Amino acid sequence: MKLFVVPTPIGNMEDITLRALRVLKEVDFVLCEDTRTTRNLLRHFEIDKPCQAYHIHNEHQQLDTIIRQIQQSNNVALTSDAGTPCISDPGFLLVRECVRNGIEVECLPGATALIPALVNSGLPASSFKFYGFIPHKKGKETCLKTMAAANETSIFYESPYRLLKTLEMMAPIFGADRPVCVARELTKIYEEHFRGTVAEAITHFSAKPVKGEIVVVVGTADCGSSMPEVTFE
Numbered sequence: 001m002k003l004f005v006v007p008t009p010i011g012n013m014e015d016i017t018l019r020a021l022r023v024l025k026e027v028d029f030v031l032c033e034d035t036r037t038t039r040n041l042l043r044h045f046e047i048d049k050p051c052q053a054y055h056i057h058n059e060h061q062q063l064d065t066i067i068r069q070i071q072q073s074n075n076v077a078l079t080s081d082a083g084t085p086c087i088s089d090p091g092f093l094l095v096r097e098c099v100r101n102g103i104e105v106e107c108l109p110g111a112t113a114l115i116p117a118l119v120n121s122g123l124p125a126s127s128f129k130f131y132g133f134i135p136h137k138k139g140k141e142t143c144l145k146t147m148a149a150a151n152e153t154s155i156f157y158e159s160p161y162r163l164l165k166t167l168e169m170m171a172p173i174f175g176a177d178r179p180v181c182v183a184r185e186l187t188k189i190y191e192e193h194f195r196g197t198v199a200e201a202i203t204h205f206s207a208k209p210v211k212g213e214i215v216v217v218v219g220t221a222d223c224g225s226s227m228p229e230v231t232f233e
Contacts (some may be wrong), residue, residue, distance in 0.1 A: 001069055004077045005091065005099050006030075007084040007110025010213075011187035013044055015111050021045055023108065028073040031066065033090060035081045054078065059090050067097055082213075086106075088132040088157055113186050114155050117215035120152075121181035124223055128153040132149050132222045136162065139170065147218060148174045154218045160184075160210040167202045170218075174198055179219035185212035 001117050004023050009015040009227035024030065024047050031054040032038035038051050052069075054062060078085050078094060084107075098105050118125050134143045134156050147154040148170075158166055163182070170178070178200035182193040190212065194204055 001073060002075045002104040002106060003070055003094070004075060005107040006077045006079050007083050007108060007112065008038075008041055008079050008082060010111045010113050010185065011185065011191075013041075014186060016041075016045070017108065018109055018111060020108055021047070023075075024049060024077055027075045027077040028098055029069075029076060031076060031078045031094070037081045037167065038079050046136070049077075054089050054090060054094065058191070063093055063097055065095065067101055070098065070103055071101070082111070082113075084110060087112050092203075093217065098221050109208045111187075113157070113183075113213065113215050114184050115172075116151065117157055117181070117183035117193075117217055120183060121194060121217040123153050123179060123181060123217055123219040125153065125189045127151075127211065128155055131156040133159075134166075140166075141173070142171050144170055150177075151220055153220065153223075156216050157212045158216055160212060163210050163214050163216075164202070164205050165218070167198060167205065171198050171202065174218065175221070179223060181217040183215040183217065184210070187211070205223065 002170050004027060006020050006023055006156050023044065027049065030038060030051055033055045034052045035051040042049060054066060061138050078091055080089035081089065082087040083089065086095060095105055095221045118128060129150060129152050131143065131147070131154065134140055180196065180198050182194040182201055194201055
């Protein structure tokens with residue numbers, strides 16, 4: 001018995017690996033963040049497998065039941081809607097419980113939004129810290145102050161609905177000239193990378209509604225602020 005942690009594309013369907021497709025074909029069933037999303041993925045690659053919901057709203061209640069199901073199976077796959085499970089997605093509790101119960105866990109390499117955003121940013125990538133989704137309200141200022149003082153590149157996910165407010169909050173904390181890259185809709189048709197200062201990002205994203213999934217990459221205070229804006233459409 002084994003749990004396979006299977007990364008799925010963050011946008012472009014071609015980004016799934018051959019190994020991931022083989023595993024999805026061979027497992028007994030697939031645990032999904034949203035069964036509709038995963039079924040669409042499986043259907044696209046002509047894979048017919050039972051899907052079972054495992055998400056943030058039921059992971060605590062279903063954990064013991066799912067462990068028993070895995071123990072009674074040969075192999076099971078865990079997926080999220082996009083990217084690698086456990087990275088700002090459900091999965092940590094299940095992986096931990098599998099380890100506790102002697103169930104082998106194997107994580108396949110694959111898509112995750114933070115690495116392409118970092119590499120594309122033009123900011124130093126030798127040392128960085130990933131914050132996931134930062135707090136919406138309580139604790140947000142403290143989190144941003146921690147990033148501002150860091151000696152490494154900072155990366156976090158943000159909702160398009162909160163992006164502008166977050167940038168405006170960042171300006172007095174980081175300084176208006178701090179270099180930032182905002183990556184949007186990675187691997188999709190309207191992929192965009194805004195590179196500039198925090199002040200320039202505020203101006204840019206104030207001019208039009210923001211849509212899609214967002215990754216924000218922020219440089220350190222001494223990494224330089226000269227970053228040309230490059231947009232891919």
